[in-house]
Amino acid sequence: MAAPADRIDALRAVIRHHEERYYVHDDPEVSDAEFDALVRELRELEAAHPDLVTADSPTQRVSGRPAEGFETAVHLRPMLSLDNAYSDEELEAFDERVRKGLGTEGPVHYVAELKIDGLSIAITYEDGRFARGVTRGDGVIGEDVSSNVRTIQPIPLRLKNAPDGRLEVRGEIYFPRAAFDRLNGEREAEGAPLFANPRNAAAGTLRNLDPSLVARRGLRAFFYHAVREDNVGSRGDAEAPTDGLPETHASLMESLSSWGLPVEKHWTRCAGIDAVKTFCASWAETRQQLPFDTDGIVIKVDRREERERLGFTSKFPRWATAYKFPAQQATTTLLRIEVQVGRTGAVTPLAVLAPVFLAGSTIQYATLHNEDEIRRKDIRPGDEVLLEKGGDVIPKIVKPILSTRPEGLAPFEMPAQCPVCATALERPEDEVVWRCPNPSCPARLRRSLEHFAGRRAMNIDGLGSALVDKLVALELVRDFADLYRLTVEGLADLKFEAKAREGGDEVEQGSARTPTARRFGEKSATALVTQIDNSRRNELWRLIFGLGIRHVGERGAQALAEAFGTMQAVAAANVDQLQAVSDIGPVVAASVRRFFDTPASTHLIARLEAAGLHMGEPVAEGRGPKPLEGRTIVLTGGLATMTRDEAAERLTVLGAKVAGSVSKKTSLVIAGEDAGSKLARARDLGVPIGDEDTLVHLLATPATWPFDNL
Template structure:
């Protein structure tokens, strides 16, 4: 067979396999038996082996898995993958609806979708070709798992149109695949996966794509990161467009005209969910209009136009066999119940939160009690109550210790707190937990430095503070158990990559009390460098939006410590970046623009600028763009069909511009 004939034959087989695969994996309506599909795939693999120059990245043969990877590269999402706020009851849903209507008016409809219990992924296509797939990660930076995602047969490798776009979805493991996987692992004497979500996540983070291919994963796509040229104006249209392009979407969705319709949909699935071939842990409710979504905007963590209703918590009975104490990075001593393993909400539970000593006393919890354990979705299991009538007399009272279980320092209860706390700054547990926090995903995000490795390095006295991480040598790491050449090379590379993180990652990683991820980014944007932040007074800090007295005191106290000053010096010497890498905001003093120092609200549809473009341009000139109108608002930009925000601005006597006036001022 010559090259030309081989190419023609390969193209014919690929076309058939793509069609049969779409019918089987997306439409769930196969037109040929499995044996015919398998025979064609076998023929394709043989031809591509004989003519390797004809193999392409969108060939169905890539789904069997390719070469083993060295590590996962980082991917920065072009549009952040935000998490959703939660609703747990009908009132939460009605409150969400009230907030939405207050912002955009009463002419609003919703789309309800099943919340698949899996792993959020982002897929990028260029000219119709699948070029990259990534995990959600921390929402801004994920991991490149393209090779593993190509093994999921419901993900199209080439679209029906040559469009460039990014789509979001949920990769999951069907119940049947999960049961087969655990059965095989049990026969091999391996640990079982706790639930399908963990199994899916573990499968997609395998460096060998053949492992992912063997686990029969699936995916539902639920959104477009950037609608591009598709011209859709609503979420429901976007889902239909995904169907048109040959993506697999979940058909169990409904457009609802009122919140009562939403609640009816939610209640129906509370009963029907056990009969699905995959796990769901709730319902996602989204405002349908993309224009209204833009007007509602987002917080730092979640969109204001969507919410996730979590199904009611499942409760089971088991035995509390002991209470374990752990010391966190802030010194808080937390009791945890050790339980006889029990299945609850799709997960095998062996531990549950007891929060603090007061709760143990209030619920009269004893070691040996029969207890009711509650868990809903991702929420940490907790002990709800004790079945006192089932006591035998052998139960034992529990007493919190007077001294730290790690360092023997006396425990204290600070004024206004219920928790017992170890205040010894040299407590090994606090140092170890601080190190674990530093390398975590939302902080410095160092792959390969998980809790076990950090604990091992700490026990071996190879690290005692976060700066020591950057002094680790290949020889030291190779001496550790279960650390081979490849693992060590990947870890050293990950440590090196982390040095270039933007300042907010480092600030959050340092574990300054009361400074979370959002505050760390606010501080980084405001002060831009670690040096300027360290020099800031309490007054400087309080002047920053969202920074209060307590946080300001904590920041000042941290940077006054000699230990903190020395630590920063060591990190600088190691080459760790100390600057914010985003766009530097322009202060009111630095700008002579009319927007400088003013709070601006955007409402309605702009014709020549997107809302994000307008926001970026205003902020670049020293303005602050807010999401709602208040007495502190200086200016409202009203586009077409402006709603309640315009009305409120007029009531308050706030200056209102149209888009034409905005463009004139932006272009001065």
């Protein structure tokens, strides 16, 4: 057994590491339960050895750090985290502390709410109008993500019948499961890394610097708390709350609803801790049927007067606790670690497990993220491993069971070469992902062809993965255009080994499956050639999507086809014109431009056109994307990032009318440095006024006009 001081040091280092993964990178490596267990162990050790407690220990502060890229903002009052309870006994202990603190024998009234697995947010309304949205951050200072929060549909920009003055409401921004699945589906199609779970996706989205992207993703929110400055509203007894908010939490929840804020509807008032325990037990199972993820139940003392008497410890309110549902875990054997090569060349390890039943389904694969993670957790092929299924899509390996590890088990070695084309794998120093750098790697080509032929892209039925393998191996197909040269005669005699399809496993595997050879045959060949021929007449967006341009999903492809009409027009559009399309943000626009600037892409498009593929119809004159059509904008004062002429030209391209003087009909005045009489006139007339930031933002996301609902 290590000395307590050593163990404490080790725990602090590990906890800091995981805090950084969670809060800074939004990419945790351990489950919340594991993380909580580490913190609890540290707390217990520090309690037993108070002389070893240091000011910089992770237990001495509320965790979380702001990331770069957003302004920071101070919360009206600190956003504390809650103490946790993991069992009925711990709930009872909480209740006992509460009753002791209040000096009462009788049952205390609680409110129990579903704990939403999302990202905490504090939104300030001034006289009922949205003023700003700030993440929890470290509890005292968070990131000002107002521009993103504004785009989340269910969050009202104006409250109904809300109290005057400054009101801060708190809640959770989350991803509904359906929206999360759609997002990951799109990311997969775009070759972008998948989000591990809805919480990560919500955090990543909210901190994205592109508000138009946030607007599209379908985030939701629930609210459960409100804070007001003291000494406003009713002024009664000096001991009573003077902020004008309701006297019980249950009434506050009703107020939040009546102001037009979304409130999770399953909350309930419980008379005593037994009712709380029943509520927790009932949701441990039923929660799977909810359209969003919940990882526990929050229990709060209902009466504010009682809360104020209980007060706070240095870290937690004494009047609330979070009951965490038991983690769903199982142990099984790690048979081997395979590596997969994706469409972009990324090589990722995948754990192949002895099948085990966990949380409603049979698990055979688990994600291992990357080589570093395997090494850090010391997971070796042949180990018994602890498997956990949280909100994640794919279950993860928590740790190896060291006590049962066979003698002499070798650590996992990442192959030095691509398992498919044998090219030496590369890994840039600052990245965690190994890549096969060979652009004509058969694995990458196969995955690209499967994407191209996919139901959501060119919809070529009958081009299965075994056939794709064979066509690539024989070099009958070296790019998409080669598909259109295939003939019935050429295909019918092909003999190939159909791989046994395994559940959901459509990725390139480094090892072979059980082979069964068969001839393709005239009938199948004829059907396939007909399918391929039909795909020539597909709508343009299917082709654009099928090309697999990075960041261009199904919807992006549809938007491009709709706006530009022809492939030629898309290829000729500059970044501004691309961004002018609703649904296309700066990242996508840049990626599209990069694709068409690559000679290999131009060559491919020419070959596809020569093969007779439909390349779209020109759009009618003037039907290009004009998101600012009907808006009159006046520019005044000096700009730092561009000249006024340049700004005027870019606005005109987007359909705006740029006027020289301010009138009642002016939609917006952009006031730069030393703006004079035009600015004064705009103020007199009540015309919306923006600064250079507003202009830059408008040019970047012209489809979202931010001045209508305020």
